[in-house]
Amino acid sequence: MKFEPPLFHPNIYADGTVCISILHTPGDDPTMYEQASERWSPVQSVEKVILSVISMLAEPNLESGANIDCCKLYRDNRPEYERLVRQSIKEQLGL
Numbered sequence: 001m002k003f004e005p006p007l008f009h010p011n012i013y014a015d016g017t018v019c020i021s022i023l024h025t026p027g028d029d030p031t032m033y034e035q036a037s038e039r040w041s042p043v044q045s046v047e048k049v050i051l052s053v054i055s056m057l058a059e060p061n062l063e064s065g066a067n068i069d070c071c072k073l074y075r076d077n078r079p080e081y082e083r084l085v086r087q088s089i090k091e092q093l094g095l
Contacts, residue, residue, distance in 0.1 A: 001053065008088045010060035010071040019066035020056050023049070 001023055006016035013019060065071035073081045 001049070005092050008067070008070055008085050009057065010062055010065045010067055010074050011056050013066040017066070018053060018056070019064065020052055020061075021064075023052075 001018040003012060003016040003018065006012060006014060011019045060071070060074060062071045062075055070081070073084070
C-alpha cells in the first residue's frame with residue numbers, strides 16, 4: 001500500500017509506502033520483530049487492512065518506524081510534528 005502523494009508519518013516511507021505488519025510479506029520475520037500471524041496472509045480482509053492503516057495513522061508505532069526523523073519529531077516535539085503535517089497537507093492541496 002502506498003500513499004500518493006506520500007504522507008509525513010512515522011510509519012510511512014519517503015516514497016509513500018506504508019510500513020505495518022499486516023502488509024509485510026508472509027512467513028517468518030527475518031528480524032524476529034513480528035510473528036508470522038501478524039504478517040500478510042490471504043485470509044486478511046480488506047476491512048482488516050483498512051482498519052490497521054487507520055489505527056497506524058492515529059497511533060504510530062515508533063518502535064518500528066519507516067521514517068526515523070519523523071519518529072523522533074513525533075516523540076520529542078509533537079507540536080512541531082503536527083505543524084509540519086498541516087503544512088504538508090496544505091501544500092499538497094495548493095492552499
